[in-house]
Amino acid sequence: MSARKQTDMAGELERLPRHIAVIMDGNGRWAKKRGLPRTAGHSAGADSFRRAARYCQKLGIEYLTVYAFSTENWKRPADEVAGIMALLEKYLRQALRDLEKERVRICIFGALSPFAPELQKLCRECMERSAVYTGAQVNICLNYGGRDEIVRAAKRWAADGCPELTEHTFSGYMWGGDIPDPDLLIRPGGEKRISNFLLWECAYSELYFSDVLWPDFDEAEFDKAIAAYQHRERRFGDVGKSE
Ligand code: IPE
Ligand code: IPE
Ligand code: MG
Numbered sequence: 001m002s003a004r005k006q007t008d009m010a011g012e013l014e015r016l017p018r019h020i021a022v023i024m025d026g027n028g029r030w031a032k033k034r035g036l037p038r039t040a041g042h043s044a045g046a047d048s049f050r051r052a053a054r055y056c057q058k059l060g061i062e063y064l065t066v067y068a069f070s071t072e073n074w075k076r077p078a079d080e081v082a083g084i085m086a087l088l089e090k091y092l093r094q095a096l097r098d099l100e101k102e103r104v105r106i107c108i109f110g111a112l113s114p115f116a117p118e119l120q121k122l123c124r125e126c127m128e129r130s131a132v133y134t135g136a137q138v139n140i141c142l143n144y145g146g147r148d149e150i151v152r153a154a155k156r157w158a159a160d161g162c163p164e165l166t167e168h169t170f171s172g173y174m175w176g177g178d179i180p181d182p183d184l185l186i187r188p189g190g191e192k193r194i195s196n197f198l199l200w201e202c203a204y205s206e207l208y209f210s211d212v213l214w215p216d217f218d219e220a221e222f223d224k225a226i227a228a229y230q231h232r233e234r235r236f237g238d239v240g241k242s243e
Contacts, residue, residue, distance in 0.1 A: 015229075015230045016059065016060060016061065016226065016230075017061060017182075017183035017184040017226065017229055018061070018062045018063060018180055018183055019061070019062065019063035019064075019065065019179065019180050019181065019182045019183050019184075020056060020061055020063070020064050020065070020182060020183070020184045020185075020186065020225075020226075021064075021065040021066070021067075021182035021184070021185045021186070021197070021198055021201075021202065021205065022052065022064070022065070022066045022067065022185075022186045022187075022188075023067045023185070023186070023187040023188075023189070023194075023195060023197055024045055024048070024049060024066055024067055024068060024188070024214045025067075025187060025188060025189030025190075025191060025195075025213075025214055026041075026045075026188055026189030026190065026212075026213030026214045026215070026216075027041035027042045027044065027045035027213070027214055027215060028041050028042075029041070029189070029213055030044060030045075030213040030214070030215045030216065031044070033213075038080055038083070039079075039080065039083035039084075039087075041215060042080075042083060042084055042087055043087060044215035045214050045215050046087050046090075046091055047215070048214055048215045048216075048217055048218075049066055049068070049091075050091075051218065051219070052064070052066075052217070052222065053102075053104065053138050054102075055219045055222055056136070056222070057102075057104060057135075057136045059222075059226075061136070062136060062137065062180075063136075063137050063138075063139065063179055063180065063182075064136070064137070064138050064139070065109070065138075065139040065141065065176070065182060065198070066138070066139070066140055066141065067141045067144065067195075067197050068088070068140050068141055068142055068144075069084060069088070069110075069141070069142045069143060069144070070141075070143075070144060070145055070195065070196060070197075071110075071143055071144065071145030071148050071196065072145065072195070072196060074114075074143075085115070085116065085119060088119060088142065089118065089119055089122060092119070092122040092123065092125075092126050093122065095126055095130075096122070096125060096126055096129065099126075099129055099130055099133075103133045103135060103136075104130065104133055104135070104136045104137065104138050105130045105131060105132075105133045105134060105135075105136065105137040105138070106126045106127060106130040106137075106138055106140065107127055107137060107138070107139045107140070107175070107176070108123045108126070108127060108139075108140050108141075108142055109139050109140070109141045109142070109144050109149070109175035109176065110141055110142040110143040110144035110145075110148075110175070111143055111148070111152070112124075112142070112143070114143055115142070115143065123142070137179070139175070139176060139179075141175075141197070144175075144197075145196045146194070146196045146197055146198055146199030146200065147196060147199060149174055149175055149199075149200065150174075150199065150200055152173075153170060153173035153174050153200075154173075156173045157170065157173050171200070171201075174200060174201065176201065181201045181202065181203065181204065181205065182198060182201055182202055182205045183205060183206065183229065183234075184205060184206050184208060184225065184226070184229045185197075185198070185202050185205040185206070185207050185208065186208045186210070186217075186222075186225050187207070187208070187209050187210070188210045188211075188212050188213060188214045188216075188217040188221070189210075189211075189212075189213055189214055190209075190210075190211045190213075191209075192209050204234070204236055206229050206232045206234065208225045208228055208229065210224075210225070
């Protein structure tokens with residue numbers, strides 16, 4: 001049963017997460033299980049991401065933020081990094097071609113300077129040309145690290161002349177600016193850690209871990225994650241509803 005149907009039945013449409021974040025992990029193991037090179041896993045992971053973005057848009061999820069390449073992932077073998085870069089380029093070119101059909105705003109979170117000039121240009125073009133679409137937003141985290149984001153935010157704040165600082169105004173210096181924090185953070189791939197993802201923004205996100213590897217994380221797995229989220233009681237430090 002789809003998550004939308006489940007929520008309709010429960011009459012709780014408002015309990016759909018507005019913002020879902022995903023650590024797209026397990027591509028390498030998915031490939032290894034099949035005797036394929038790791039890059040084949042990343043390619044399958046990219047397909048899974050496309051499917052996930054369409055499904056989230058269909059469900060009415062306003063924001064989807066995916067972890068595609070971390071500040072730590074540069075440690076990987078050069079050929080794997082090159083393979084991921086080639087896939088990113090392919091994805092962005094396709095996204096540019098399909099902008100009008102998909103009608104999704106694309107944002108990149110992470111400093112682009114370490115990337116090849118052509119890839120940087122594609123990232124900027126995607127962001128600029130998709131900015132007109134305001135219905136659904138997909139944030140792709142590239143060369144992203146949660147600590148790096150906080151340090152950069154602090155630097156930008158200082159460069160602004162250190163204006164009055166609150167948690168809210170500081171959030172405005174993060175890559176996502178004023179978008180709402182993720183309601184639900186999904187990590188497929190079996191690991192139970194955050195791996196430097198959205199350290200500031202996930203302060204109160206509901207966490208969902210799954211052993212399913214990212215390339216196999218399909219619509220039904222999203223439904224399971226959303227259903228689990230809908231059964232959580234978000235207390236934000238308050239006492240529960242039943243108290
Ligand atoms: C996640 O899959 C993709 C990136 C980090 C780029 P992995 O490549 O980490 O897959 P596993 O964890 O080795 O299976
Ligand atoms: C997290 O996965 C980064 C991305 C999915 C892009 P990793 O595979 O890099 O994380 P660790 O090494 O298991 O913490
Ligand atoms: Mg991994």
